[in-house]
Amino acid sequence: MAENQGVLQGIWETVKTVVYALLIAGIFRTLFFQPFWIPSGSMKDTLLIGDFLFVNKMAYGYSYASCPSIRIPALGIDIGADDFCGVFQGDRDAPDYAGGDRLFGGEPDRGDVVVFRHPVTGRDFIKRLIGLPGDQIRMEEGRLIINDEPVGLEPDGLFVEEFEPQGPQGLRPRCSNGAVGLGADCEKRKFVETLPNGVSHSVLDIGRQNFDTTGTYTVPEGYYFFMGDNRDNSRDSRESQTTGGVGFVPYEDLVGRADRVMFSSAGRSMLYFWTWRGDRFFEKID
Known part of the structure; x- marks a missing residue:
């Protein structure tokens, strides 16, 4: 006994x-910090498929979106932050809704790389903050225009990667040098873009695409406008939420700021140690 x-x-x-x-x-x-794997190439070459980072949740304060999500498709588990903390979410049907509130809220800066919840699907996205509340944003032949002023854009050579399946999903990159075979060099034109507040970062260009020239987006109060650095391979605020884009993102949907890559693997699993990118460990995100 x-x-x-x-x-x-x-x-x-x-x-x-x-x-x-x-x-x-x-x-x-x-x-404090939420782990995040980069699943797609929309933020190349700032972030690569297989980069692993921690999202700083203290940067902008806390909202319902700060609560964790648990998604394990193989087990049929799909629990979003709104399932845990939906009681703290603002009423988006209210006529006076303006992006919601945050506890200990801090304002994000233009140029921050931000993880946020998609306003419709609740999935976590990572993009660069381009437009602040009240801004007018448009694209003209691939050049970003903010409040009627073209941003700085300087050629910076080529971004070259091997054309091969990337990451767990086996995604293949898009190239500006046309259709290439497996193992060949896949090229994209590279530029340095400088935003009005002086933040400079790399952007990639594949060629003429639908969203290279757009109408004007006026960012509502309490909302933000996001774009991927791989401009021709990013579904972001240039595209409406009803067609699979991001649209304008409410303040309360921000999760946190991405500051540094902690680990990176070019393989389909992090266990494939021979595919680790040691030169990206602890790299600062600009």
């Missing part, structure tokens, strides 16, 4: 340890 009680006590202690660990991890992820 005493032996059985000892076994049961050991099991109970193990269960308590696991529960406490999960609670601590949940609190840490909710309040």
Whole structure:
């Protein structure tokens, strides 16, 4: 009997340890940093498929979107931040809704690389903040225009990568040098874009695309306008939410700022150590 009680006590202690660990991890992820894998090439060459980073949740304060999401498609688990913390979400049908509120809220800066929840699907996206509330944004022949002023744009050579399936999804890159075979060089024209506040970053160009020239987007109060650095391969605020784009993103949907790549793997699994990109470990995100 005493032996059985000892076994049961050991099991109970193990269960308590696991529960406490999960609670601590949940609190840490909710309040401080959220891990994020880069799944697509929309932010090349700033971020590559397979980059792993931590999102700084303290940068902009906290909203319902700060709560963690749990998505495991293989097990049919799809729990969003609104399922955990939807009670804190603003009423988007209210006539006076203006992006929602945040606890200890801080304003993001133009040029920040931000993780946010898609306003419709609730999926986490990562893009660069281009437009602030009240801004007028448009594209003219691939050049970004903010409040009627073209941003700085200087040629910076070519971004070259091998044409091959990338990441767990096996995505193949798009190239400006036409259709190339597996293993060949896939090229994109590279530019340095300088935003009105002096933030400079790399952008890529494949060629003439639908969103190289657009109408004018006027960013509403309490909302933000995001774009990918791989401009011709990014579904972002230039495209409406009803057609799969991002549209304008409410303030309360911001999750946090991405500051540094912690780890990077070019393979289909992080276990393929021979595909690790050691030169990207702990790289600052500009």
